[in-house]
Amino acid sequence: MHNAQPWKFRFHRDDSTFQVRSDLERAMPRADPSNRALHLGCAAALFNLRVAAAHAGRGAATELLPDAADPQLLAVMRLTDPTSPGHGVENDLALLHPAIHRRHTSRDPFSDEEIPQPIKDALSAAALLEGARLMFPDAWHVQTLLDLVNDAEGRDAADAAASEELKRWVRVGAESAETAGDGVPDYAFGPRKRRGKAPVRDFAAGLSVPGRGTATFENAPQVALLGTTDDGPRDWMVAGQAMERVLLQATLDGLATSLTSQALEWPELRWTARSPESAMSFVQIVFRLGYGSSGPRTPRRPVNEVLDIE
Known part of the structure; x- marks a missing residue:
């Protein structure tokens, strides 16, 4: 919601694992009291991480909400051997990679052309x-x-x-x-x-x-x-x-x-x-x-604000 970017990533070198965590300072208590929309946004960021891993030729194993005692830990994604059975490269995701940089929200009028x-x-x-x-x-x-x-x-x-x-x-x-x-x-x-x-x-x-x-x-x-x-x-x-x-x-x-x-x-x-x-x-x-204008690019936080490497 509102391009709040309520996520933080933490990468652990020793086991090639990303943690995706929520940033509650960017929550919206009035519009999103349950943090439902916050979860949607963080999950979208997680999906882009999966796409990026596939684009880089890496396999990935993802676990959602791995620790009930730590609700801000929304997901863990471990980079795996590209040939790992069940956790190899998701080639269908790699095809989506170019769209990450092209996708924007458009608040312009669309044409009346019907979507096939x-x-x-x-x-x-x-x-x-x-x-x-x-x-x-x-x-x-x-x-x-x-x-x-x-x-x-x-x-x-x-x-x-x-x-x-x-x-x-x-x-x-x-x-x-x-x-x-x-x-x-x-x-x-x-x-x-x-x-x-x-x-x-x-x-x-x-x-x-x-x-x-x-x-x-x-x-x-x-x-x-x-x-x-x-x-x-x-x-x-x-x-x-x-x-x-x-x-x-x-x-x-x-x-x-x-x-x-x-x-x-x-x-x-x-x-x-x-x-x-x-x-x-x-x-x-x-x-x-x-069909219409794709909309302008909106700002993103600097990498050092959203990614920690340990």
Whole structure:
């Protein structure tokens, strides 16, 4: 959420093992009180680590939540012999590596061009490979989701604590936007919505952003739901890796992508996001997909802030 980058990596030379840990100083108690979204983000970073290992020709063995007494230790990934049975090079992941640097969040309008069914099927398969499910809802369900987002936006606007938490991650002004290592810079806000129904969060939050224009967004946004059967920390780690795999595959397939979680941040709204006709019991994230601008690159923290080597 909000490009907070709530992860830390620790590499142990003696056994070629990475630890992936959560950074609770970057948690969002108001929008994410259970740290569900924090787990999704850290799991996405873990997936990129798996892709990087495969790209480097290394095998990897990954264990989620290995120590119940240390809940901030979210995963351990051990580099293995490339020919190790069951833990060799994941060649299918190596193919995704170019998309890591190309994938950005786009808050621009998308075209009305429909995503071909074979691409949708490939994205659903990508989620399934990581143990989650991806579904493309029918028109009535999409409208329900858009109504939930509108409801959530109204609740956020009336919640002073939510507004203050969001402002912590907004970078407005040339000096702030160009020097920040995290958060959402104003050049990534995208245009204000003049018309249209696309579920795009407005990070300006009432702030004045010189030069920011307006645009008409799509009236029939193409969205997808990613979810799991259960809803605990392990499920969140599974969902976060599936989320990143879908995003990278979508990038390779030429799609622009963005994520929306407003409705999922309110428990009384989240349960209605799922389809009663689906085996997906808990929606973990909502994708907006389509053809258009891929969005600008946003800042990343320096390596020495997120990686320790021992």
